[in-house]
Amino acid sequence: MKRIALLFLLGLCLQVSAQKNYQRGLVVLTNGDTLKGWIDYRNWHVNPTSFGFKQDSLGDNVRQFTTTDISFFQVAGDKYLKAFITKDMLPVDFGNLASDSAENQQTDTAFLRVLVEGPVLNLYEVYDFKPHYYIQDSTKSYRELTYKCSWDEVNNRVKTRNYFHSELIAYLTLQPRYDKKLTHQIEHMGYTDKEIAKAVAALNGLTGQSVPYVSNNNKKSLSFYAGAGAIYSTMTFSGDDPYLKAFDFDWKTTPAIMAGVELFSVRNFSELSFRLEVAYSSIGYKTDNLVKRSGSGTDTVHYEIKQRNFTPSATVLYHIVRKEKFRYYIGAQFAVNISRYPANALTAKHQYTTYPSKIDNYLQINNDWPVVNIKTGAIINRRWDVSITANVWGSSVKTDLMHNTVKQYALWLAYHFL
Template sequence: MKNYFKLPCLAVFAIPFTLKAQTNFKPGYIINLKGDTLKGFVDYREWERNPASVNFRTTVNSATEKYTVENSQGFALTGYEYYERFTVRISQQTVDVTRASTEAMDSASVVNTVFLKLLTRGDKISLYSYSDEIKTRFYIKEKSGVPQELVYKLFFNESGSLQTVNRYRVQLQYLVQKNNIDDAGLSQQILKAEYNEHDLLSIAKKINGDKGHSFTPKSNGGKQFFVGTGVNYSTFKFTGSSALFPGMTENSILPQISAGLDLFFNNNTRVVYFRAEVSLSGNSFSYPPTPIATGSSTPATATLKINQYTFSVTPQFIYNFYSQDNFKIFIGGGARFNISKYNNSNFVITYGTSSSSTQNYPEFRSMGVSIPLKAGVTINNKLEFNAGYTFPLSIVKAPYLSSLAICGLGVNFLFGK
């Protein structure tokens, strides 16, 4: 019976080593060097940095082609993200406080051809962003011209105080004046604007008025609820030199029910997300009559019955290392906070024909924290099959040491988009 549970667990956790890198093709298009639009499917990733290349298919199952700044003018994932090729000057000064320069006029920069991410476009200006290993920068492009970086710098002055150069506010105010926009509220907004997408996108939209169009989804976040059921195979033993029932391991097979919430950092890719799960489970262990030493000349045996009921709260992170629209394979882990109750747990010592019984002996822990790992597959974003392993946890108080490990199989029903 033991292998019926452990083998599926081991098989699921071995899957990551047998699969190729994930793909996540979404409807989109490529703009080739001639300016033609090639419709098809673009491999969508959670890009923390602007991509230097993308994979493209004309149909979902066709051969994959690679497009870069050398053979395309841009690409898009329809409704998600849009990128255009430009040759721009890219500042190299960090905005990391721990690595900030001591030179106020540090003007180190490079000229490179890259894909800029389009955030909004209007009849007056367009706003772009570019992120690499150094920082995120924002660019403004007027209707005729090339994108210009909005300047933001950090540096330490001679006295060691951190100073900021917010030239981007002057650049934006200039555009307001150049376009004859009479809006005192907009000017105040620019004076208070931080160097981030939210603030700069809001200002760019107001400069364009009603003739602007955003190219960013309203929200990348998402959520789904789930309920689940499963079965746990638990192993329990006493450990240490003074162990009760030395060398003996007892097993328990009982069901578990669970429910929870998944929070997606990027609902379009769902590569990494946070899961909050609550569950109710139980264990039942029964040690058979076992000879023990009591110091008496009369032979004695001991038996032990443990009935444990546990309510758990498990925050965890899940990673879909293989992802298709209708099929995903994941692995995850976190911390499991347990509250346990022990009913009718009974330790019995028998001397010949007489016996003595002690309730709730040895003394059990009512609270504990264990480390779970989980892996499985998600089908059609509606059904999840999973296998989990919880590392050994001691549930008995001193002077005894113990080990409780759990291997589980389960299914979750997912509710959400």
């Protein structure tokens, strides 16, 4: 059953990646008309060439837009502008480098993601198999910032050329105030959206004018949450102990509290999120009138365990449904119960004597023991999180004589502080 559950979880994650994800947005047609509605936003890593659009979020009338139909669109905090560009298509990954003298230019009409808009330079990004960054000055033409990696056949080594450093510094020298600190920043930055956008925004700021738009390139966000729930739990034993062989506790319900932080991606991979969480619970197990018949008579046994758990965990979640105000997820959780036992006592009343036997700390129960769970739930209005956690594996006793299995199901209600 454990293997089936894990295979089901993996298969489900692989089959739902093509789902629709309509979010509020707007498009500007090539004739200048503006349409507001819902765009099928796929958290694009590679710049889109087309997308679905509908003006009614509940309707089925979907229009497919391409670069032929529109000149601009905006969705999920990102702006995309249609432009005719020339791209450097030489690879930059070390496994496929071309020779130092190679050239490969390609023209394209593409949707450029807007990174910065300002009085000196606008900055855009196109990603196909590698990132391309374009600047636009007062001439309104698009110029690719040049970054090349090639194989130097003469010296038998990789050659990297950061031409984009000097291309940006050329605009810096034209400003009324020359910023040496910004020059140093540009000379040492990498070819990434975060570093280049930060430098271009700072360059625009030297004019003393406001920078009207800087995209949010922080692709990861944190969400703190806290909540409470109820845990439904049982414990069963197996082994050769004369009292606890084939012994099990009845199902018990106990309240619990938890708090944590969720790491998720605003763009590109928002279907996945990761959680670090801590929970606290206190549960008591006990049973009466367990009778053990032996050659010496019948014993009536009372056994009680009180357990307090502090449980840190790590969880990976796949968001199957990803709507603006509703998300449904499923995932796997690995946790460690850090447990303390105020009670761990067995009392046996013997048929042959009036005095019962009481043994404290009867079992050697582990203070720290791992748990594997499957978790599923829904986030409503981006804040309310209702979830169920089911135990796949967990054991707190494992000796040569005895072994136990702990089964737990938990219902949680949490609130995300956005």
